[in-house]
Amino acid sequence: GNSVTQMEGPVTLSEEAFLTINCTYTATGYPSLFWYVQYPGEGLQLLLKATKADDKGSNKGFEATYRKETTSFHLEKGSVQVSDSAVYFCALSLTSGYSTLTFGKGTMLLVSP
Amino acid sequence: GAVVSQHPSRVICKSGTSVKIECRSLDFQATTMFWYRQFPKKSLMLMATSNEGSKATYEQGVEKDKFLINHASLTLSTLTVTSAHPEDSSFYICSARNLGVTGELFFGEGSRLTVL
Numbered sequence: 001g002n003s004v005t006q007m008e009g010p011v012t013l014s015e016e017a018f019l020t021i022n023c024t025y026t027a028t029g030y031p032s033l034f035w036y037v038q039y040p041g042e043g044l045q046l047l048l049k050a051t052k053a054d055d056k057g058s059n060k061g062f063e064a065t066y067r068k069e070t071t072s073f074h075l076e077k078g079s080v081q082v083s084d085s086a087v088y089f090c091a092l093s094l095t096s097g098y099s100t101l102t103f104g105k106g107t108m109l110l111v112s113p
Numbered sequence: 114g115a116v117v118s119q120h121p122s123r124v125i126c127k128s129g130t131s132v133k134i135e136c137r138s139l140d141f142q143a144t145t146m147f148w149y150r151q152f153p154k155k156s157l158m159l160m161a162t163s164n165e166g167s168k169a170t171y172e173q174g175v176e177k178d179k180f181l182i183n184h185a186s187l188t189l190s191t192l193t194v195t196s197a198h199p200e201d202s203s204f205y206i207c208s209a210r211n212l213g214v215t216g217e218l219f220f221g222e223g224s225r226l227t228v229l
Contacts, residue, residue, distance in 0.1 A: 004156070036220075038220075041222060042222050043117060043119075043206070043208075043219070043220035043221045043222040043223065044206070044208075044220035045219075045220070046217060046218070089156075089157070100159075101157075101159070101218070102156075103156040103157040104156055105154060105155055105156045106156065
């Protein structure tokens, strides 16, 4: 079956530190990969996505590269801010749209000043 | 941007009662909405797909008589947890597909149900 594995949190960093949140996947086909972010008290928001191997998704300083050889889609940011504190979900979809998302468990990021 | 709103955000009820959770797309029409359940430290689990004007499609293992879904309009889907029990306590999240934005899903803020 399809699954997404994320590193367990919380990840605690100081402001301006480098962030990596690991995500690996198992899929029966060629999935599209996503990162969603959930800020406190809000719904999940699409952060970035990649639809094929070697694609790099980027948004708000965050990046993730679709690595087919390692079945990974690690999220990175060069310098985190306190406002980045949130829960980050890695997800995959085997359909052309978004209707069958499979989520990881989520990783909480806490950034201190 | 597209907004999806859930109500209530928190609800506490007694065992045996029914609870209704609403999911509204505020600035777009959504022919399809999705309901998820999230347990602590677990990933979101898709419960059902709600289609406007037709019956919902439930995922395997989800009791359709327990979790009633109604999608009566293009902007509103409701999830009713019938005869709730403590094991139904969870975080329920809805999402709606905006066909005008490459089919992207927009999520509600979630509803935490606690059954005493």
